[in-house]
Amino acid sequence: MRSRTGGDPAAALVPDRDALEHLLSRAAAPGRTAVVMTMGALHEGHATLVRAARERVGREGFVVVTVFVNPLQFGAGEDLDRYPRTLEADLRLAGDAGADAVFAPSAEEVYPGGAPQVRVAAGPMGDRYEGASRPGHFDGVCTVVAKLLHLTRPDVAFFGEKDAQQLAVVRRMATDLNFPVEIVGVPTVREPDGLALSSRNRYLSPEERTSALALSRALHAGRDAAARGPRAVREAAAAVLAQAASASPPVDLDYLALIDPAGFTEAGDGHTGEAVLAVAARVGTTRLIDNVRIAL
Numbered sequence: 001m002r003s004r005t006g007g008d009p010a011a012a013l014v015p016d017r018d019a020l021e022h023l024l025s026r027a028a029a030p031g032r033t034a035v036v037m038t039m040g041a042l043h044e045g046h047a048t049l050v051r052a053a054r055e056r057v058g059r060e061g062f063v064v065v066t067v068f069v070n071p072l073q074f075g076a077g078e079d080l081d082r083y084p085r086t087l088e089a090d091l092r093l094a095g096d097a098g099a100d101a102v103f104a105p106s107a108e109e110v111y112p113g114g115a116p117q118v119r120v121a122a123g124p125m126g127d128r129y130e131g132a133s134r135p136g137h138f139d140g141v142c143t144v145v146a147k148l149l150h151l152t153r154p155d156v157a158f159f160g161e162k163d164a165q166q167l168a169v170v171r172r173m174a175t176d177l178n179f180p181v182e183i184v185g186v187p188t189v190r191e192p193d194g195l196a197l198s199s200r201n202r203y204l205s206p207e208e209r210t211s212a213l214a215l216s217r218a219l220h221a222g223r224d225a226a227a228r229g230p231r232a233v234r235e236a237a238a239a240v241l242a243q244a245a246s247a248s249p250p251v252d253l254d255y256l257a258l259i260d261p262a263g264f265t266e267a268g269d270g271h272t273g274e275a276v277l278a279v280a281a282r283v284g285t286t287r288l289i290d291n292v293r294i295a296l
Helices: 017-027 044-057 087-097 137-152 164-176 199-203 206-224 230-244
Strands: 012-014 033-038 062-067 101-103 156-160 182-186 251-260 274-283 286-295
Touching (some): 164 274
């Protein structure tokens, strides 16, 4: 991890494109650069991504974490302003997990001159599920991921499977636009009680957190019903969420879907092979997503 000095466990802070370019030009071994893209407020799920990146590129490789709260992927009324910013802690966690540097640019650095006039459209895959609930979200994701791939020039990029649709959209973008990068998904990291790790979990009160556990319970109930087919998977998960809707506080369901990962479309009752059972719901003021992969 050649960019760190003096025994400091924190990753090096890289605030702008010029500093990043200088660092990459002298630090990266050929074919051995990895990136982990985040919006900060790092937790063990992010650390798992960084460790996977370090394992992939080895000690002579270079691992950069990006920390950027991307305004393009937040819609009206969403939590852009209150999204947690914890850069000092992020530098330490990233370094402890094996990152060499944290690229943490300002909005002006990423979008000089303001919001970009030219953006990358996610296409039909970005209009479903999360895209239907958050119009324009995946266009914002694609635009910033494309920019960050261009700036960091990685050989491999790591994304969490918890954001299953984001992973699918980014993979499709990399393929369709011929980005010379391998996109790797890393399994979801969970709390001991089953709640998927998320930076937004810190918004939950103790009572809301208890209610939120219904999401993972529903997904596990669906997975346990896989031997009986897609309809049984949906029904088992829906039963858990219907009960959670009357909890205190309630779980307000946005969608529950069994998805064919090939095109991120609805998996029909005759579907066989891999599927993704995905859920999105609001508990209090916090919107949460989760998913599990199922073999049918």
